[in-house]
Amino acid sequence: MDNKPKLIIRMGSHAEKDYILKLGKKFDGIIIGANVVEATAGATASLLGQKLKLPYYIDPMTYVFGCDLEGIRSDQKRKKKIIRDYKRSYKSLASELGKLFSNALETKKRIYPENIHSSMVKTICDDVVNYQLNRIRQEFLKDEEYKNYADSIPNVAGVFSPYFYIPSNSEIDWKVFIALSSTTAKIINEIPVYSVLCADSELLTDGAFINKAINEIPLTGVNGVWLWFSKFDELYISEEYLKGFKDLVEGLSQKGLEVYNRHGGYFSLILNKIGMTGISHGIGYGEKKDVQQIEGPPNPPIVHYYLPDIHKRFGVLDIERCFDEMKIISPKDFYGHMCDCVICKGVIKDNIEEFKKFGEDRYATPESKRKSQTPAAAQRCRFHFLINRIREKEFISSNDLKTIIEQINDTQEKWGDHVIIARNSTHLTKWQNALK
Ligand SMILES: [Zn+2]
CATH class of the missing domain: 3.20.20.70 (Aldolase class I)
Known part of the structure; x- marks a missing residue:
């Protein structure tokens, strides 16, 4: 089988x-x-x-x-x-x-x-x-x-x-x-x-x-x-x-x-x-669902950037805050530490500042009171997520449970000093305990 x-x-x-x-x-x-x-x-x-x-x-x-x-x-x-x-x-x-x-x-x-x-x-x-x-x-x-x-x-x-x-x-x-x-x-x-x-x-x-x-x-x-x-x-x-x-x-x-x-x-x-x-x-959501809420919210929420190491989405600003400490200066550093999928490589070509394109926003109409994410930015986040989900699937196919848990552990160490990310990564500890 x-x-x-x-x-x-x-x-x-x-x-x-x-x-x-x-x-x-x-x-x-x-x-x-x-x-x-x-x-x-x-x-x-x-x-x-x-x-x-x-x-x-x-x-x-x-x-x-x-x-x-x-x-x-x-x-x-x-x-x-x-x-x-x-x-x-x-x-x-x-x-x-x-x-x-x-x-x-x-x-x-x-x-x-x-x-x-x-x-x-x-x-x-x-x-x-x-x-x-x-x-x-x-x-x-x-x-x-x-x-x-x-x-x-x-x-x-x-x-x-x-x-x-x-x-x-x-x-x-x-x-x-x-x-x-x-x-x-x-x-x-x-x-x-x-x-x-x-x-x-x-x-x-x-x-x-x-x-x-x-x-x-x-x-x-x-x-x-x-x-x-x-x-x-x-x-x-x-x-x-x-x-x-x-x-x-x-x-x-x-x-x-x-x-x-x-x-x-x-x-x-x-x-x-x-x-x-x-x-x-779904294509960028739906990893949980409340039975009582049949339709999704009327305005689609911002599609955040999926941080592959943490298996969770974060705001673009929260991720940018880590660049200095992680010494991410060039696109190459980004590919090494964050993600080297075809979408990220296409968005971040010359300059690390280009990462902002995942969070790009604008006033959708002249009457709009608040800025919202551009459809192109949401699309980038979704494709990057789906490609990573496919990678996760392949990783799980070719590794045993022990290696998979060790990898989660390594990731926690890698991100342990970055307060916002670490504080929002407690699920990784719970997962490890539940899998034991
Ligand atoms: Zn990517």
Whole structure:
């Protein structure tokens, strides 16, 4: 079996396709939320079906309909009036996913696990599986010019069972999760079936919950599980949670399951050494995600510079402050101490001052009150991050756990005297302790 960690990129909107097309071959797959598929169905179909030759997955996003439905409403202009309604993409998704989901929107009542009776489970699973298997093909069939290609479209690389958020260790949530997983596993044989364990991160400190997951998920017959612990942030969460997460990954993989982290970073990549199959995240964000916050913030935050040594993003000014002490005077020094990726080499060619281009800002419009990062600067930061993430993956593939931990230790020594960086690197100590 191939033990290299898989890196699966989550496409958050169609606008991100350029990153994916450019670096596509370096990724092991791509995952798209069904709401994004619905928002840009034609373009997504042509990307997945033709342009991008990569394994792909469609996340059915069923959990959204079990959360506060206000999260998928927005103010919309209709006949010169502003009304508050469900977003078009989610409305369309609900009707594609079947009655349970469209009914939730019609009655304005979110789905509760106690309303999912055992007699409904088979239909729900059939509908959600069919959506993933056929949605892209359907889009090709609609188009006179492309319909002949419909049969040659590659199939999804795996199918997800319907899933809902598990807020606590309650019997009913768990029963529904297990029923949806095992029923989906029975429907599909040809391609892998995955459940999504989407739960509160507090459950990572609940030994009984972890044991239950390790013992019961493998019995459902799924091939693997995608973990999503709401608000689980590798950079800030305490050791106890990291250890719980590691135990869960190890236990599930020892039972023969593929294990993915739906929103993970370098720590999750390292867990490949104890059984993690792969991770996914967005093109410059999404290494953590809160279930309740369905959409990202309205204004995209600044994309900071990913400091490869620390596996974390820092402001450009904070990094520049270290140049003197580290004796970084020439571009060559920068490549040696910081990063020598193709983006950094392209940005910092003649002078170390050029590093500022990663943080370049301007007033977006004459009316703007505050400066914001230029799209070009954000793009540089994202490409530099993705290239480094690919490097991290390769580093982990070719080294053992001991060497990986030693490297983290060396890094801490290297940066120990730089106050701002060192003070913001405490995750490295927690990671080492959790990995022991
Ligand atoms: Zn770089």
